[in-house]
Amino acid sequence: MNTKNKTKQTNISQFFKSPSRGDSPFKRLIIHLILIVACVIAIYPVLRIISVSLRPGDRLLSTSLAIIPKDASLYSYYRIIFEKPFLLWLWNSLAITITTAFIGLILASTSAYAFSRWNFPGRKPGLFFLLTTQMIPAAMLVVPIYILAVKFQLINSYRGLALAYSVSSVPFSIWILKGYYDTIPRELEEAAKIDGASEMAAFFRIILPLSTPALAIVFLFNFMMAWNDWLMARIMLQRENMFTWPLGIWTFSGQFRVEWGSFAAASILVAVPVMVLFLYSSKWLISGLTLGSVKG
Amino acid sequence: MGFLTAEVVINTLRELGSMVLYIILGTIILEILVYVVLGKIFKSKYTLPYMLMIAAIFGITILIIYPISYEVRLAFTNMSLRHFRSYTLSWTQGLKNFGLVFSEPVLKQVKFFPLLFRTLLWTAINVVFHVSGGFGLAILLNRQMRGRGLYRTLLVFPWAIPQIIAVLAWKGEFHYEYGFINVILTNVGMQPIQWMASPFWNFVAACITNIWLGIPFMMIIILGGLQSIPLEFYDAAEIDGASRWQQFRNITLPLLKPVLTPAVVLGIIWTFNNFNVPYMINANELETTDILVTALFRAAFEYHRYGFSAAFAMVIFIILFVIASIYIRITQGLKGVYE
Numbered sequence: 001m002n003t004k005n006k007t008k009q010t011n012i013s014q015f016f017k018s019p020s021r022g023d024s025p026f027k028r029l030i031i032h033l034i035l036i037v038a039c040v041i042a043i044y045p046v047l048r049i050i051s052v053s054l055r056p057g058d059r060l061l062s063t064s065l066a067i068i069p070k071d072a073s074l075y076s077y078y079r080i081i082f083e084k085p086f087l088l089w090l091w092n093s094l095a096i097t098i099t100t101a102f103i104g105l106i107l108a109s110t111s112a113y114a115f116s117r118w119n120f121p122g123r124k125p126g127l128f129f130l131l132t133t134q135m136i137p138a139a140m141l142v143v144p145i146y147i148l149a150v151k152f153q154l155i156n157s158y159r160g161l162a163l164a165y166s167v168s169s170v171p172f173s174i175w176i177l178k179g180y181y182d183t184i185p186r187e188l189e190e191a192a193k194i195d196g197a198s199e200m201a202a203f204f205r206i207i208l209p210l211s212t213p214a215l216a217i218v219f220l221f222n223f224m225m226a227w228n229d230w231l232m233a234r235i236m237l238q239r240e241n242m243f244t245w246p247l248g249i250w251t252f253s254g255q256f257r258v259e260w261g262s263f264a265a266a267s268i269l270v271a272v273p274v275m276v277l278f279l280y281s282s283k284w285l286i287s288g289l290t291l292g293s294v295k296g
Numbered sequence: 297m298g299f300l301t302a303e304v305v306i307n308t309l310r311e312l313g314s315m316v317l318y319i320i321l322g323t324i325i326l327e328i329l330v331y332v333v334l335g336k337i338f339k340s341k342y343t344l345p346y347m348l349m350i351a352a353i354f355g356i357t358i359l360i361i362y363p364i365s366y367e368v369r370l371a372f373t374n375m376s377l378r379h380f381r382s383y384t385l386s387w388t389q390g391l392k393n394f395g396l397v398f399s400e401p402v403l404k405q406v407k408f409f410p411l412l413f414r415t416l417l418w419t420a421i422n423v424v425f426h427v428s429g430g431f432g433l434a435i436l437l438n439r440q441m442r443g444r445g446l447y448r449t450l451l452v453f454p455w456a457i458p459q460i461i462a463v464l465a466w467k468g469e470f471h472y473e474y475g476f477i478n479v480i481l482t483n484v485g486m487q488p489i490q491w492m493a494s495p496f497w498n499f500v501a502a503c504i505t506n507i508w509l510g511i512p513f514m515m516i517i518i519l520g521g522l523q524s525i526p527l528e529f530y531d532a533a534e535i536d537g538a539s540r541w542q543q544f545r546n547i548t549l550p551l552l553k554p555v556l557t558p559a560v561v562l563g564i565i566w567t568f569n570n571f572n573v574p575y576m577i578n579a580n581e582l583e584t585t586d587i588l589v590t591a592l593f594r595a596a597f598e599y600h601r602y603g604f605s606a607a608f609a610m611v612i613f614i615i616l617f618v619i620a621s622i623y624i625r626i627t628q629g630l631k632g633v634y635e
Contacts, residue, residue, distance in 0.1 A: 023439070031436050031441070032441075032443075034436060035433070035436055035437070035451075038433060038447075039450040042452075042453050042512070043450055045465055045466060045469060046453055046454075046462075046465075048465065048469065049461070049465050065480070085299055085300075087299070088299055090300075091304070095309070095312055096312075099312045102316075103355075106351075107352040107355055111348055111349040111353075113348055114344075114348040114349045117345070118342060118344075118345035120345045121342070131620075132617070132620070135617070135619075135620045137571070138571065139569070139589035139592050139593045140592065140612060140613060141364070141367075142597075143367060143592075143596045144363040144366040146597075147366070147375070148362075148366060157311065158311050158312050158315075159312065159315045162312065162315065163359060164359075166355065166359060167359045170352060170355060170356060171360070199344060200344075227458075228458045230460045230572060231572075231593070246458070249460070249461065260468060267464075270458060270461065271457050274457075275456040275457055278455075279449060279456055282516070
């Protein structure tokens with residue numbers, strides 16, 4: 001009871017001491033106005049996509065600025081689901097992305113543990129190498145990957161793309177997970193060893209379960225990275241029924257046959273779940289970005 | 297045109313499933329190999345960590361080290377679409393490739409040094425706007441007020457939406473007649489802008505898109521930093537008679553530095569390497585919105601000069617490496633990690 005009162009009190013005192021203390025109503029009004037303008041700028045282009053997706057087929061290009069167009073129709077949605085291979089593209093993306101995320105997670109979870117707990121020969125150069133790979137732009141690796149994929153006949157295959165995505169996901173996952181393992185005290189494993197557990201048992205039964213949040217973040221990051229990628233898919237996939245969704249919606253906005261209705265409807269269908277997931281998990285994602293740098 | 301059928305699903309699962317199976321099999325073989333060689337023959341005390349890492353080491357070797365060394369080799373060949381199988385590999389060809397990067401146009405018109413300058417300009421403009429815009433919004437949001445959570449959620453939208461969708465949507469909005477910016481400009485009686493035909497405005501269009509995309513990330517990072525600063529510091533400063541500006545300079549900025557430095561560096565690397573925005577907004581014939589990475593992609597996949605592109609990629613990598621080492625020098629970012 002006492003502590004409860006106390007927190008309430010500090011809450012109140014914090015409220016008065018907060019940076020807004022002494023703000024005049026006029027200043028508050030200005031702040032709200034600026035934020036409202038910023039919000040409009042942030043969401044208006046997104047609302048425009050919704051607006052285009054609802055336009056009836058004969059009026060896709062219009063100079064109207066209304067969000068809900070007159071005689072709105074769901075024809076574009078019907079068209080991409082039943083007349084375009086959109087669902088197939090989504091499936092391709094999903095299958096490749098989940099495989100990549102799992103490969104990244106499995107390879108990284110054990111090796112990050114080795115980097116965190118043992119001072120083996122080659123550790124420092126290894127860490128430096130992992131950091132360097134993070135600076136290599138994807139556009140730089142596409143040339144050799146494309147030519148090697150042609151030689152090994154991995155063009156137009158799910159396998160090729162899943163492997164290509166693992167290129168960037170494994171080092172990144174190791175880096176993040178190592179940062180997280182570093183924060184788990186070694187005493188936990190030592191206690192387990194005293195109780196007779198082997199080193200591997202200590203890892204699988206104590207460290208891994210404790211790392212679930214970091215594992216989830218790494219999975220989510222790898223998923224997002226591969227899910228939203230256009231560049232690697234562009235060079236690895238050439239047949240339209242192998243496309244992932246970013247390639248698919250890109251063809252709708254292409255230079256030769258622009259189909260804004262299909263583009264907008266497909267975008268909305270993809271973006272809504274992704275954005276819900278992102279907004280819901282954004283707190284973890286941000287903490288994940290800094291996980292690796294906690295000690296640095 | 298294909299549709300999603302049961303047959304497709306089964307084929308996908310079979311292909312990916314067999315791949316995962318092969319990976320597991322390969323891992324088991326590697327584990328046994330390491331166990332026997334290191335553990336039994338050499339009796340190394342590091343057998344376990346190497347067993348933990350061997351799958352990743354193998355994967356990284358195949359997927360990163362091999363392609364990179366292949367790229368180095370490519371840089372010394374004249375491989376192109378015409379010489380895809382019958383290319384020649386020689387030192388002179390390599391020197392010629394590197395010479396071409398600096399002397400001849402990388403694409404049709406634009407040369408290397410203007411391209412480098414434009415990339416640096418692009419990075420500087422974007423990062424400055426990202427940080428100042430993010431800072432401004434974070435300061436406004438860092439107070440008790442109505443609707444704070446709602447503002448925060450709405451402002452994060454540009455970051456939450458998949459980038460490729462946002463970029464393509466913006467590309468549509470730069471249409472001369474139907475894009476909303478030009479519609480608004482016409483409605484208020486001004487001249488519409490030639491976003492896709494004028495070199496200057498095309499570059500501005502790419503900057504607008506990328507600034508719109510990048511502000512939320514900085515805003516969230518800076519807001520997190522601001523919230524971790526104890527309010528007592530400001531109270532004490534107030535008692536000592538410090539002005540708002542002095543408080544900002546002497547409390548906020550120094551305490552924000554550990555958050556801001558990595559965020560800015562990440563921002564620089566992301567912007568320098570940004571592919572989607574300059575490539576998609578680009579009016580291709582102009583070659584005036586291309587930055588290094590998009591020019592590299594186009595040299596390889598539109599002009600099919602693979603050997604030349606590999607040399608070009610090496611040059612870009614060296615530039616990035618210099619930037620990265622400066623960063624590591626400044627922040628001593630590896631110090632804590634090695635412990």
